[in-house]
Amino acid sequence: MSLAVLYSRALNGMDAPLVTVEVHLANGLPSFTLVGLAEAEVKEARDRVRAALQNARFEFPARRITVNLAPADLPKESGRFDLPIALGILAASGQLKAQHLEDYEFAGELALTGELRPIRGALAMTFKASKDGRAFILPRDNADEAALVEDAQVFPARSLLEVCAHLAGQERLSRHVPEVTAGTAIYPDFSEVKGQSHAKRALEVAAAGGHSILMSGPPGTGKSMLASRLPGILPEMSEGEALEAAAIQSLNGGFRLENWRRRILRAPHHSASSVALVGGGGNPRPGEISLAHHSVLFLDELPEFDRKALETLREPLESGRITISRAARQADFPAQFQLVAAMNPCPCGYLGHPNGKCRCTPDQVSRYKSKISGPLLDRIDLQIEVPALPEHELTQKAEGEPSAAIRARVEAAYRRQLARQGKTNARLTTKEIDALCQPDVAGMALLKQAISRLNLSARAYHRILKMARTIADLAGAEEILSSHIAEAVQYRRFDR
Known part of the structure; x- marks a missing residue:
């Protein structure tokens, strides 16, 4: 047979559309033609496949080879099509007596030796393959993440020869079952933070309701230390949340099995561009806000970020999604991240510090703070001051409340929210706020x-x-009282 048809997957945002790999061998001068809107790294498969086949002791056909990646209008990128192209050549030339090719999907980059190298997006591709009722053959390094998809048939292989032996019925590949455990993550503990009881309470409120928070204070007051401990008090991820987060990290090749069901902290440097934050590129990939999906995005030295980059956060902070539009394609990524930001009160950092070191003029302070626009600041729920510690607190041994005790309260409040509305308070719509967040008479007067x-x-x-609703949930109260409103209001008194 001079024609072979196999199946693989492309990546388009979070979607993994089906790609039909058609390989045809014809008489004529030897050539190797790839069609189907293939990008440079896909076209380079010609050399990788030729060397891999020869080093695996197969014959590379001296015929006119045409490989079509359908549909023709879908862009194809990366080296994941090496494996199906090589198998297609072997099947079309009669060197591989394969049966039931239509029951499988294939993806994997070939080394010149015929070994299989890992690919990006294995989780998203396996999910779609499983829904279509096909098994997935891919590199062994991608097996753990791919097998996280429930009921998926994943067959990992180390080399092209192993795949050929499996398809020929000589030596079957074993179906992979991942060994994952939850609840083993170790986070920095809040008990190590000296003082700052007000900031700790604010972070507890933020964790319980999924609220964003901005901390302002002089250098060395513990802002970064506090932010790094927030993931340790967040509620445990559900199975669905963990699968979403892992799928996004897989798109960038950054998924690690040890991070399964773990809240992570993404902390990009302040030189990060808007594309690095929200995602983009000719073939759109997720940015930091999507890689922090269901986790924490920490922006230290917030005013030092490019203003245009910060403004791109406004829409995803509201919607929890980001849509990246390019001339030829569009990609939609989830971005339900929890923003934690930190900044100094002035350019030198010592405005209001007890040592009186600050020499910044009012105009310099105003320009520094104005780097954060009003619309962006308005979207950050909690805005607090983190002052310098008094000498007696600084020299004492750290004996604060441990993260486990704070997390227990956060978990209880989170369960109340899920039972009441099925999501965190930070995600409530205007209509839901009117129905679920109305305070008592005294609370409304104070508001x-x-x-x-x-x-x-x-x-x-x-x-x-919404913050008052979270504070009431932490207190186990059904009704929002004036004390809950008072605490929520003090988290919005940020001096620009």
Whole structure:
């Protein structure tokens, strides 16, 4: 037979559309033609496949070889098509007596020796293959992440020869079952943080309701230390959340089995571009906000980030998604990240510090703070000051409340939210806020005063109500009281 048809997968954002790999051998001058909107790394498969076949002791046909990757209008990238192309050549030339090729999908980059190298996006591709009722053959290094898909038939292989032996019925590949455990993650502990009880309480509220937070204070007051401990008090990931997070990390080739069901901290440097933060490129890939899906995005030295890059955060902070549009394609990525940001109060960092070192002029301080736009700041729920520690607190041994005790309260409040509305308070819509976040009479009176005196926007009003709902959940209260409103209001008193 001079024609072979196999199946593989492309990547388009979070989607993995089916690609039919058609290999045809014809008489004529020897040539190798790849068609089907293949990008440079796919076209380079011609040399990798030729060398891999020869080093595996197969004959490379001296015929006119045409490989079509269908559909023709879908861009194809990366080396994942090496394996199906090589198998197609072997099947079309009669060197591989394979049966039931239609029952499998294939992906894998070939080394010149015929070994299989890992690929990106194995989790997303396996999920789609499983839904279509086909088994998936891929490199062994991708087996653990691919087999996380429930009921998926994953057959990992080390080399092209192993795949050929399996398809020929000579030596079957074993179906892979991952060995994953949850709850083994070790995080830095809050008990190591000296003082800063107000900041710890704010982080507890943020963790319980999924709220974003901005911490402002002089250098060395513990802002980064506090932020690094937030993942340790967040509620445990559900199976669905863990699968979503792992699928996104797999798109960049960054998934690690030890991070399964673990809340991670993404902390990009302040020189990161807008594309690095939200994603992009000719073939759109997820950025930091998507890689922090269901986890924490920490932006240290917030005013030092490029303003255009920061402004790109405004929409995903509201919607929990990011859509990247290019002339030829569009990609949609989830981005339900929890933003934690830190900044200094002035360019030198010592405004309001007890040592009185600050020499910044009011104009310099104003310009520094204005690097963060009002619309972005309005979208950050909690905005708190982290002051320098007094000498007696700094010299004492750290004996704060451990993360386990804080997490127990957070978990209890989180369960209340799921039972009531099926999501965190930070994700409540305006209609849901009106139904679930109405305070008592005294609380409403206090809130009206705060709106008038602090000149709060409608968005700030809604965010205070959502924070108050979280504070009430932490207290185990059904009704939002004036004390809950008062605490929520103090988290919005940020001096620009």
